[in-house]
Amino acid sequence: MDLLFQTPTVVKGKRMNPLFTFRSYSMPLAGEFQYSGLCYIGKDTTHIARLKSLYNNEVYTADRVEHARNELLLRIGEEMSDMPELIICEASADLDALKKFSHFLRQQPALHSVPFILEGSTLSDNELSLFKKHVRVDEILFMEGCEDRELWQKIQFISKVKAKAAHAAAHLEEEKGQRAVQPSKRFFDVLMACIGLVVLSPIFFLIALAIKLESRGPVFYISKRAGRGYRIFFFL
Numbered sequence: 001m002d003l004l005f006q007t008p009t010v011v012k013g014k015r016m017n018p019l020f021t022f023r024s025y026s027m028p029l030a031g032e033f034q035y036s037g038l039c040y041i042g043k044d045t046t047h048i049a050r051l052k053s054l055y056n057n058e059v060y061t062a063d064r065v066e067h068a069r070n071e072l073l074l075r076i077g078e079e080m081s082d083m084p085e086l087i088i089c090e091a092s093a094d095l096d097a098l099k100k101f102s103h104f105l106r107q108q109p110a111l112h113s114v115p116f117i118l119e120g121s122t123l124s125d126n127e128l129s130l131f132k133k134h135v136r137v138d139e140i141l142f143m144e145g146c147e148d149r150e151l152w153q154k155i156q157f158i159s160k161v162k163a164k165a166a167h168a169a170a171h172l173e174e175e176k177g178q179r180a181v182q183p184s185k186r187f188f189d190v191l192m193a194c195i196g197l198v199v200l201s202p203i204f205f206l207i208a209l210a211i212k213l214e215s216r217g218p219v220f221y222i223s224k225r226a227g228r229g230y231r232i233f234f235f236l
Contacts, residue, residue, distance in 0.1 A: 065094070121144040
């Protein structure tokens with residue numbers, strides 16, 4: 001789901017206290033991973049220091065996209081591993097590398113709920129159009145033009161929307177899987193019922209004969225029942 005250029009919430013006044021309480025999310029849809037902190041890809045020390053103040057130092061960095069990918073793969077391969085709740089990458093990274101990294105994130109179920117944000121303060125208008133066209137990111141932020149409060153609110157909004165979208169997509173896939181299983185289950189039920197009837201038919205015949213010989217009524221007890229929509233049907 002692309003969330004490019006959502007209307008920012010700007011709050012003017014005092015700068016926000018840099019000490020925030022960061023919540024760790026446990027996402028049951030992506031296995032036994034804990035989601036907390038932030039992954040920053042790039043070398044801008046000013047941005048890194050600023051994000052560390054916002055995230056209580058729960059920020060780990062990678063200078064290149066390939067290094068971030070390798071780190072994420074290591075964490076995916078470990079049980080009960082900590083995953084970032086957010087990934088921010090500088091737009092100075094190679095365009096092809098960003099395209100491959102974006103594709104990698106979409107292929108990993110453990111990262112479906114993790115927003116991928118591009119830091120675009122250094123982009124020109126032409127470069128911005130190019131990145132928007134060729135790289136699938138959830139948002140492009142301009143950190144140099146955001147106050148701390150605005151940046152924090154925007155990040156939190158993107159994280160919540162991405163988590164809801166991932167949850168809805170996983171639920172839809174689960175429903176599709178259940179619908180795909182139903183025909184095979186129906187076939188199995190009918191097959192086993194037919195086999196059971198064939199195997200047990202001699203016993204059923206003896207029971208029916210005994211009932212007929214010892215009682216005046218029919219072999220099958222039949223009565224009326226109310227079903228769905230109060231429709232009347234014959235119950236055997």
